[in-house]
Amino acid sequence: MEISLLPAQSIDKAIRSLIGSIPELSEAFGEVFDPIIRSSDPKFGDYQANGILPLAKKSGRNPRALAEILVPHLEASELIASSIEKITIAGPGFINFTLKKSYMQAWLAHFSSEEAFKDSTKDWLGQQTTVIDFPSANTAKQAHIGHLRPMVIGEAIARILEFCGAQTVRDNHIGDWGTNFGTLIMMIKKEKLELSDYRDPEEALIELDRLYKEGSNLEKEDPKLRDISRNELLRLQQEDPTNLALWDAIIEISNQAFEHLFKQLNVRTDVTLGESFYKDKVDRIYEELEATKIAEMSEGALVVWHDEVKKFSRGNERPFPFNIRKKDGASNYASTDLATLLYRVEHFKAESVIYLTDARQKDHFEQLFLTSKKWFEAKQYTLPELKHIWWGTILGTDNKPIKTKSGESIKLQSLLNEAVDRALKVVSEKNPNLPKDEQMKIAQAIGIGALKYADLSSNRTQDYMFDWDRMLSFEGNTAPYLLYVIARINSIFKKAACEDTLDNLSKATDLETTLEIDLARKIIQFPLALEQALSDLRPHFLCTYLFELAGTFNGFYNKEKVIDPDPTIQERRLLLCHRTQLILKTGLGIIGIETVQRM
RNA sequence: GCACCCAUAGCUCAAUUGGAUAGAGUGCUUGACUACGAAUCAAGAGGUUGGGGGUUCGACUCCCUCUGGGUGUACCA
Numbered sequence A: 001m002e003i004s005l006l007p008a009q010s011i012d013k014a015i016r017s018l019i020g021s022i023p024e025l026s027e028a029f030g031e032v033f034d035p036i037i038r039s040s041d042p043k044f045g046d047y048q049a050n051g052i053l054p055l056a057k058k059s060g061r062n063p064r065a066l067a068e069i070l071v072p073h074l075e076a077s078e079l080i081a082s083s084i085e086k087i088t089i090a091g092p093g094f095i096n097f098t099l100k101k102s103y104m105q106a107w108l109a110h111f112s113s114e115e116a117f118k119d120s121t122k123d124w125l126g127q128q129t130t131v132i133d134f135p136s137a138n139t140a141k142q143a144h145i146g147h148l149r150p151m152v153i154g155e156a157i158a159r160i161l162e163f164c165g166a167q168t169v170r171d172n173h174i175g176d177w178g179t180n181f182g183t184l185i186m187m188i189k190k191e192k193l194e195l196s197d198y199r200d201p202e203e204a205l206i207e208l209d210r211l212y213k214e215g216s217n218l219e220k221e222d223p224k225l226r227d228i229s230r231n232e233l234l235r236l237q238q239e240d241p242t243n244l245a246l247w248d249a250i251i252e253i254s255n256q257a258f259e260h261l262f263k264q265l266n267v268r269t270d271v272t273l274g275e276s277f278y279k280d281k282v283d284r285i286y287e288e289l290e291a292t293k294i295a296e297m298s299e300g301a302l303v304v305w306h307d308e309v310k311k312f313s314r315g316n317e318r319p320f321p322f323n324i325r326k327k328d329g330a331s332n333y334a335s336t337d338l339a340t341l342l343y344r345v346e347h348f349k350a351e352s353v354i355y356l357t358d359a360r361q362k363d364h365f366e367q368l369f370l371t372s373k374k375w376f377e378a379k380q381y382t383l384p385e386l387k388h389i390w391w392g393t394i395l396g397t398d399n400k401p402i403k404t405k406s407g408e409s410i411k412l413q414s415l416l417n418e419a420v421d422r423a424l425k426v427v428s429e430k431n432p433n434l435p436k437d438e439q440m441k442i443a444q445a446i447g448i449g450a451l452k453y454a455d456l457s458s459n460r461t462q463d464y465m466f467d468w469d470r471m472l473s474f475e476g477n478t479a480p481y482l483l484y485v486i487a488r489i490n491s492i493f494k495k496a497a498c499e500d501t502l503d504n505l506s507k508a509t510d511l512e513t514t515l516e517i518d519l520a521r522k523i524i525q526f527p528l529a530l531e532q533a534l535s536d537l538r539p540h541f542l543c544t545y546l547f548e549l550a551g552t553f554n555g556f557y558n559k560e561k562v563i564d565p566d567p568t569i570q571e572r573r574l575l576l577c578h579r580t581q582l583i584l585k586t587g588l589g590i591i592g593i594e595t596v597q598r599m
Numbered sequence B: 001g002c003a004c005c006c007a008u009a010g011c012u013c014a015a016u017u018g019g020a021u022a023g024a025g026u027g028c029u030u031g032a033c034u035a036c037g038a039a040u041c042a043a044g045a046g047g048u049u050g051g052g053g054g055u056u057c058g059a060c061u062c063c064c065u066c067u068g069g070g071u072g073u074a075c076c077a
Helices: A007-021 A023-029 A052-059 A063-076 A101-110 A114-121 A145-163 A180-190 A201-221 A223-237 A241-265 A282-291 A333-346 A359-379 A412-430 A436-456 A479-496 A514-524 A526-536 A540-559 A567-590
Strands: A037-039 A047-049 A084-090 A094-099 A129-133 A167-171 A295-298 A301-304 A322-325 A352-358 A385-391
Touching: A007 A023, A007 A037, A007 A047, A007 A063, A023 A063, A052 A063, A052 A094, A063 A084, A063 A094, A094 A101, A101 A514, A101 A567, A114 A526, A114 A567, A129 A145, A145 A167, A145 A241, A145 A352, A145 A385, A145 A412, A145 A436, A145 A526, A145 A567, A180 A201, A180 A223, A180 A241, A201 A223, A201 A241, A223 A241, A241 A412, A241 A436, A282 A295, A282 A301, A282 A322, A282 A333, A282 A359, A301 A359, A322 A333, A322 A359, A333 A359, A352 A359, A359 A385, A412 A436, A436 A479, A436 A540, A479 A540, A479 A567, A514 A526, A514 A540, A514 A567, A526 A540, A526 A567, A540 A567
Parallel strands: A129 A167, A129 A352, A352 A385
Antiparallel strands: A037 A047, A047 A094, A084 A094, A295 A301, A301 A322
16 A cells, blocks of 8 residues: 555545546546645544636536546545545535545554654755854854744744755855944954953843943034044954954854853854855946846946835835945945845855844845846846745733843843743653752753743744743643643553554554544644745644644543553554654654653 | 734744634633642633625635734845
C-alpha cells in the first residue's frame, strides 16, 4: 500500500486523473476542474471535496447530479481504494471521504520519525535558495522588547522553510552605519573612555546606551557639539583610523551582546552583513538607476517615482517618492537595501528573499519591491521572489504598546529573566525533589518556550496582548500545556518499560475506540497544518494544530488506559502515544521551541 | 488630504484562504484523583462576527458606505 503524507492530495490526484481518462467525466467536468479538497469536520468524514459547487454554478447544472456522476467512478477506481472506506454526497453537493482504519494504521506505522516526515516535506520547496533578512538588530543599543518578535518569528519562519526543503541564508542586516555613531564617538572622546575597560559586553552596552542618550541631549543644548558629532561621522566614513577603531569596538560590543541573547532564545544567523558592508556598493546603484532613467533628481535628492501607485504619486498633496540618495549625497536605508538585494542575488544566488520587520515599514518595502522590479527588468537581471513578512505591536494589558511603569521600553534581557524566574517558581513548587540544576534547566525551557509560544500562537499580523499570567498559566493554548503532554507520555513509556521496543510496534492492531480514531485522525492532519503555516508563513497555524493535538490526546489519555494486559491493545495505544509525542516534538522544534523530558 | 492595518462570547484569541450548526482557552456554574503525572479531563450557560447595503447556491472572509481605534506619509533606520 502506498502511503501519502497528504492523503488529501491523493484524493485530488485521483479525481483529476479519472476526469482526464473517462469521457463521461471529461464531458461533465471539463479540463480545468479543481476538486478543492479540504479536511472536514469529523462528523462528515476525514476530507471533503467542495469543488462541485462552483462548477455547478458555472455550468448551470445541479451540483448533486454532478456529484452522482463522479462518485460511482471514484468508488470503482483502484486509485484510492486502499485508503478510502466510504464516499458520500451531502448537503448542497459536498463529497465526503472517510479514511480506512487500516490505512490510518499504515500511515502511523510509516511516519515514525522526524526524518520520515522530512523525506516528503523536503521536496515542497525543492532546495530553493532563500535569504531571510532577520532580525536586523540595531547596534550600540540594548535590545528591548521590540526585538523579541523579529527574533522569535524570524527563527520560526526560517525553520519552517528549512523543514520544507529551502536552502536558507539567515542574514542579520544590522544598522551599523548610521548617524548615531557620530554622537557616540564624540562622547567617547569627550569623556576619554576606553571601551576595552569593560569586560562584559552587557555592561559596555549599557554605557553606550547612556552615552548616546546624554550625547543627544547635549547636542540639543549646544549646537557646536552637533557639528563635532557630524565631523566625527564624516571622519569615520573617510576611514580615519581612530574613529574606525572606535566604531569597530562598538560593533563588537553590540554583536557580542546580541549573540548572548540569540543563544538564550535559540536564534541562529548565518551571516551578519550590515549597512557598512555595502558602503562601497551603493555607487553602482546610483549609476544603474540613473542610466536606466528609473531614478531622477528631486529637490537635490536622487529618487524613484512610482506614479502608478496612488499613494506614491508625485501628483499628491504630499508627494512620496523612494529617496535613494540624500541631498547631501549620503546613502540611506533605501540605497543600502537596493545594494543588498543585488548582492544577495549575485553572491548568494538568492531565488527568494524574505524581509522580516514590523508593519510600520510596509511602505518602504512596497517601494523597494517596485523599484527592484523596474531596475531588474531594465538590466535583465533575474528578480527573485520578494516577500515582506510583517507583524503587529506587542500591547500591554492596558491595550497600549507595552512599556515599563516609568514609560520606558522593557529591556529584552530583563524580560527573559522574568520569564525564567516565573517558570522556576512553578517548577520548584511542582517538583521539589528534582536537583536544583535540573529545575533551572526545565525552567529555562518552559519560561523561554512560553514567551516564544505566546508570540507565535496568534496571527502575526495582529497586535497581541502581553500577559505574563496567561502565557505561564500552564492552561490553554500555551507552551507549558504542550510540554506537559510530552513529559506525560514519557512517564507512560517509563512505566510500560517499552523504551527499547518503541521503534518496532508491529503487534499493534487496528484502531478500535472512538478516542483512538479521533487521535489518529488528528495526528494525520499534521502535514496539512505545516503546509498551511508554510503557505502564508504564519506559524500560528502550526501552534493551533499542536494545541488541538494535545487536547485530543489528553481526552484519549483520561479515558483509555494505555498500559493494558492485552499486548496488542497496549502496542496500538503506545503507537498513538509515540506519534503524538513525535509530532509535538517535531512541531515545537519547527517553530524553535525547546522541549523537556520531564517537568 | 492620501494610503495601509484592525474591530468576532465578559476577557484573550481561532475559523483550513468563499463552505455544512462561527470554535477554543480563560472567567462563571457543576462533576471526575486508593488512577499511565489533576500543570489533566467531562458537562452547562455565554454571539445580530462594530452599523447599514451589495455580490453569491453559500459571506467573519469579497465589494461599497458609515462609525470607532491604530500606523505610515522623501533625505531616521
